[in-house]
Amino acid sequence: DAGVIQSPRHEVTEMGQEVTLRCKPISGHDYLFWYRQTMMRGLELLIYFNNNVPIDDSGMPEDRFSAKMPNASFSTLKIQPSEPRDSAVYFCASSFIGDEQFFGPGTRLTVL
Amino acid sequence: QQQVKQSPQSLIVQKGGISIINCAYENTAFDYFPWYQQFPGKGPALLIAIRPDVSEKKEGRFTISFNKSAKQFSLHIMDSQPGDSATYFCAATRGNNAGNMLTFGGGTRLMVKP
Numbered sequence: 001d002a003g004v005i006q007s008p009r010h011e012v013t014e015m016g017q018e019v020t021l022r023c024k025p026i027s028g029h030d031y032l033f034w035y036r037q038t039m040m041r042g043l044e045l046l047i048y049f050n051n052n053v054p055i056d057d058s059g060m061p062e063d064r065f066s067a068k069m070p071n072a073s074f075s076t077l078k079i080q081p082s083e084p085r086d087s088a089v090y091f092c093a094s095s096f097i098g099d100e101q102f103f104g105p106g107t108r109l110t111v112l
Numbered sequence: 113q114q115q116v117k118q119s120p121q122s123l124i125v126q127k128g129g130i131s132i133i134n135c136a137y138e139n140t141a142f143d144y145f146p147w148y149q150q151f152p153g154k155g156p157a158l159l160i161a162i163r164p165d166v167s168e169k170k171e172g173r174f175t176i177s178f179n180k181s182a183k184q185f186s187l188h189i190m191d192s193q194p195g196d197s198a199t200y201f202c203a204a205t206r207g208n209n210a211g212n213m214l215t216f217g218g219g220t221r222l223m224v225k226p
Contacts, residue, residue, distance in 0.1 A: 042217070102158075
């Protein structure tokens with residue numbers, strides 16, 4: 001298996017623009033997690049899904065953030081409108097029946 | 113608030129030395145404690161994990177020591193190598209599903225000098 005796939009790997013955008021991050025979990029995994037990593041706040045869980053259903057979104061910082069999982073092989077994290085303080089590395093991870101989480105390579109987002 | 117506090121933030125060790133990273137948690141309901149290793153430009157990867165029914169777990173050069181009464185656990189890297197240079201995160205969660213919500217420590221950047 002190719003592992004968790006994230007795209008794009010790097011995104012540079014201007015403040016106010018919409019940003020969409022994409023994730024393809026490992027085939028057969030039933031949990032999907034979105035994390036944000038910054039120097040100041042470390043690794044933060046934003047939201048996670050089980051069988052495509054959002055279970056806990058208490059980590060989503062603001063209404064500007066939204067996440068969807070339309071099917072078992074695809075999820076998106078959208079920021080609209082983006083702000084400079086959203087600059088971070090965003091990771092997607094997946095797991096099977098709550099076992100070990102496998103992380104993707106991350107998307108480095110820079111909002112100017 | 114569920115927190116996991118990790119120290120030190122950075123660590124420099126000579127090749128062949130022992131690297132020690134410590135974590136402390138608050139929530140007594142936590143019952144699964146993994147350590148993740150992250151290389152620059154990569155996502156974190158599970159290194160080793162422990163449940164509180166044992167006080168120590170060893171895998172190769174990596175050992176987790178767990179002190180339930182003190183609510184502390186630590187990672188020991190024996191015979192540290194330059195290839196071990198990475199950022200290490202401790203984490204904690206509860207429940208039988210280890211893949212549930214992980215609370216991460218702040219991370220320790222380890223540099224092993226040749």
